Ligand code: C2E
Ligand code: CA
């Protein structure tokens with residue numbers, strides 16, 4: 455048993471080293487990726503359920519590595535967060551999304567707004583409002599065309615600097631959305647303290663709506679929380695007409711998911727827009 459234990463320990467140890475080595479490799483490559491223009495954005499449409507009108511698009515970052523191919527954000531965003539690279543990645547994402555919006559606007563193809571994901575880590579410096587204001591100004595984009603998606607964990611940080619930053623963004627006219635709503639914490643008190651205008655019902659509640667009574671109850675509860683607080687509720691990961699019908703019935707405002715479109719490269723978004731009634 456002792457022998458086995460030691461082997462098991464060695465095995466574990468080696469895995470940890472491999473993990474650490476891989477993280478360092480990804481981190482080094484990500485540093486280069488920013489200079490080499492390997493990052494790009496895809497845009498996923500969000501649709502008003504009742505009217506079928508385009509509500510907005512969410513910008514989702516992609517990494518096209520010359521050897522590794524498409525690296526999903528789940529593989530590099532956490533590493534960017536740990537290493538501090540998230541500030542550079544996050545600034546790039548915001549700049550690129552605003553640049554694209556300005557171009558679409560000129561071409562008469564802009565969605566009503568673009569949503570950009572922000573990591574909690576980006577709020578450590580207190581420079582987010584300035585960065586956002588500068589970026590909007592640089593591209594001549596009105597603040598009302600930008601929504602920032604932040605997770606519940608950020609809202610739960612009882613941190614005056616974060617609260618100040620969110621209020622500054624609100625006063626600027628930028629909208630704030632709570633991403634992955636329902637997955638983080640049970641306290642809803644932060645909804646009162648923070649100037650949010652949108653709740654994003656996490657896709658884990660949407661996935662099994664067809665055959666899970668509990669998920670149906672939770673989804674409809676989230677929609678009602680949103681309604682009573684006069685927040686726009688956006689359901690994520692809507693893949694089927696059945697899920698859409700249920701969400702519509704509950705009074706959910708907006709849906710985003712493969713049922714309408716996958717995250718699309720800019721050209722594909724324009725094509726998708728053309729194909730709409
Ligand atoms: P998220 O913000 O919750 O984004 C939604 C994810 O769900 C996206 O994954 C999207 O491609 C996927 N999705 C959309 N519709 C469907 C559907 O109908 N079915 C299924 N199964 N999935 C769907 P993606 O693009 O891989 O992004 C994963 C996560 O990475 C995002 O989750 C977000 O947390 C993070 N992320 C992406 N871009 C950025 C970024 O620019 N900055 C930061 N900080 N995080 C980002
Ligand atoms: Ca998001």
Ligand code: CA
Nearest residue numbers: 633634654690
């Ligand atoms: Ca989400």
Ligand code: CA
Nearest residue numbers: 634656657690
């Ligand atoms: Ca999610």
